[in-house]
Amino acid sequence: MRKYLLLAGIFIVISCKHYNRNKAHKEIRTESVEKGEALAKQYCQSCHQFPEPSLLDVKSWEEGVLPNMGPRLGIFDFNFQHYPNMRRDRNLPAGFYPSQPVLSFQEWQYILDYYLATSPDSLLPQKRSYPIKNDLSLFRISAPASLRPHPTTCFIQVDTTQRPFTLWHADIFSKSVIRYDQQLQPLDSFTSEGGPIIDIDLNSRPLVATNVGLLNPSNAVRGKLETVQTDAGGKWYLDTAICIDSLHRPVQSLRVDLNGDGRPDELICEFGNLTGALSWYENRGDHYDRRVIRGLPGSIKAYVRDYNRDGRPDIFALFAQGEEGIFLFTNEGQGKFSEKEILRFPPSYGSSYFEMDDFNGDGFPDIVYTCGDNADFSQVLKPYHGVYIFLNDGEWNFSQKYFFPINGCYKAMAADFDGDGDLDLATISFFADYQRQPEEGFVYLENRGNFDFVPHSDRATQQGRWLTMDVRDFNGDGKPDIFLGNFSMSLGSINSDVNWRGAAPFLYLENISGKK
Numbered sequence: 001m002r003k004y005l006l007l008a009g010i011f012i013v014i015s016c017k018h019y020n021r022n023k024a025h026k027e028i029r030t031e032s033v034e035k036g037e038a039l040a041k042q043y044c045q046s047c048h049q050f051p052e053p054s055l056l057d058v059k060s061w062e063e064g065v066l067p068n069m070g071p072r073l074g075i076f077d078f079n080f081q082h083y084p085n086m087r088r089d090r091n092l093p094a095g096f097y098p099s100q101p102v103l104s105f106q107e108w109q110y111i112l113d114y115y116l117a118t119s120p121d122s123l124l125p126q127k128r129s130y131p132i133k134n135d136l137s138l139f140r141i142s143a144p145a146s147l148r149p150h151p152t153t154c155f156i157q158v159d160t161t162q163r164p165f166t167l168w169h170a171d172i173f174s175k176s177v178i179r180y181d182q183q184l185q186p187l188d189s190f191t192s193e194g195g196p197i198i199d200i201d202l203n204s205r206p207l208v209a210t211n212v213g214l215l216n217p218s219n220a221v222r223g224k225l226e227t228v229q230t231d232a233g234g235k236w237y238l239d240t241a242i243c244i245d246s247l248h249r250p251v252q253s254l255r256v257d258l259n260g261d262g263r264p265d266e267l268i269c270e271f272g273n274l275t276g277a278l279s280w281y282e283n284r285g286d287h288y289d290r291r292v293i294r295g296l297p298g299s300i301k302a303y304v305r306d307y308n309r310d311g312r313p314d315i316f317a318l319f320a321q322g323e324e325g326i327f328l329f330t331n332e333g334q335g336k337f338s339e340k341e342i343l344r345f346p347p348s349y350g351s352s353y354f355e356m357d358d359f360n361g362d363g364f365p366d367i368v369y370t371c372g373d374n375a376d377f378s379q380v381l382k383p384y385h386g387v388y389i390f391l392n393d394g395e396w397n398f399s400q401k402y403f404f405p406i407n408g409c410y411k412a413m414a415a416d417f418d419g420d421g422d423l424d425l426a427t428i429s430f431f432a433d434y435q436r437q438p439e440e441g442f443v444y445l446e447n448r449g450n451f452d453f454v455p456h457s458d459r460a461t462q463q464g465r466w467l468t469m470d471v472r473d474f475n476g477d478g479k480p481d482i483f484l485g486n487f488s489m490s491l492g493s494i495n496s497d498v499n500w501r502g503a504a505p506f507l508y509l510e511n512i513s514g515k516k
Contacts, residue, residue, distance in 0.1 A: 074099070206228060408433075
């Protein structure tokens with residue numbers, strides 16, 4: 001009998017999983033935690049990658065994420081708490097929310113117990129192999145003469161399609177679009193209607209401008225594409241004719257013939273909110289027909305490449321809502337696409353940007369990826385925010401090779417800035433730790449070889465809040481320059497008291513490498 005009791009005791013010890021517990025909810029029983037974990041893996045990863053409790057602090061789970069997830073499972077009120085939802089939004093399709101809870105209230109309580117008991121009281125700070133130093137000497141930094149009380153730059157890009165090169169700049173709240181010359185003097189400007197311009201396809205003729213419609217999260221379909229034309233004097237203006245309308249908060253458009261019929265179609269990232277899509281609009285000659293490639297919100301950046309060399313344009317796209325990840329859409333012909341998820345990220349990452357660059361010189365493009373959007377349900381500094389490099393194995397499988405932590409990282413662009421033959425990185429952060437680490441706002445990562453990057457910054461770049469950036473040779477000297485777009489207003493609670501009144505709408509970082 002003693003032998004059997006001993007074996008039973010050993011079995012119980014082995015079968016009980018150990019959970020790291022926080023200080024905030026020690027009263028929650030282990031039995032509830034165990035049941036909650038099983039239910040979380042059943043329900044929470046039905047829409048996105050399973051979110052480990054360790055990704056967020058307990059307060060973020062309790063007050064932000066879980067109350068916003070309840071309605072997705074048909075739970076709108078629980079324990080005298082009303083969960084935020086958009087059931088009365090007429091823009092949502094019928095049946096978006098479940099008409100009945102998909103699990104019992106007790107099961108939902110188990111899920112709450114799991115996350116509230118095992119998530120950390122606070123997240124650990126970021127750890128870097130090198131500190132960011134204000135010792136950047138590679139660039140001469142200047143700004144346009146005109147300052148604005150509250151610049152809200154939402155688009156900045158160098159136009160290298162014709163000489164002399166010019167700079168396009170758009171502002172959200174004034175809804176203005178200004179084109180600058182080489183001396184950063186305005187050449188021409190126009191104002192959009194209905195919403196701000198946040199992207200212009202400078203490689204299309206005529207130019208196609210993406211009007212987001214509404215800046216704040218919304219399910220309304222007020223976005224549109226408009227053309228930008230030139231008058232008899234060569235000045236640019238926004239055509240009142242609408243190419244395509246009724247879009248879900250579009251953030252990017254690309255003109256490309258996707259079905260091989262000889263007519264240019266429009267590929268559109270409709271970021272949306274609860275609804276959205278990566279879609280393409282088939283050019284039928286006198287109108288466009290909408291075709292949905294992936295009918296989920298969050299498409300934020302797309303590239304068109306014939307990766308398999310079959311003569312048909314394929315699509316790489318980043319989705320930054322819910323099921324965050326980078327997807328490959330292979331063109332199967334006749335406007336049909338197959339889907340493959342090539343990288344997947346937890347929903348707390350706040351994916352913000354990616355681009356494709358060959359870092360190891362094997363002829364296959366690798367992926368530079370950033371995450372740092374912190375204006376959602378968990379507005380805390382996160383140690384996994386930053387810039388990543390994923391290497392391509394030649395079979396279009398990607399694995400992480402490099403990570404540099406930057407709080408609230410929003411974009412990273414690769415170029416050989418110092419002329420030594422390898423790719424460096426220019427990064428910006430919109431949700432930097434401005435109070436304690438203002439140098440995070442702009443970081444230049446110098447490639448020393450073998451994926452050893454040394455960070456540099458400059459105090460001049462700490463006079464703005466950088467939402468967007470472009471890297472191109474602006475002055476035509478063969479070296480990549482940098483433009484930083486200043487969105488000086490706060491979005492979210494992190495460093496909400498920091499502002500840059502009367503700041504420049506953008507900074508010009510002229511590459512002076514090799515100059516004495």
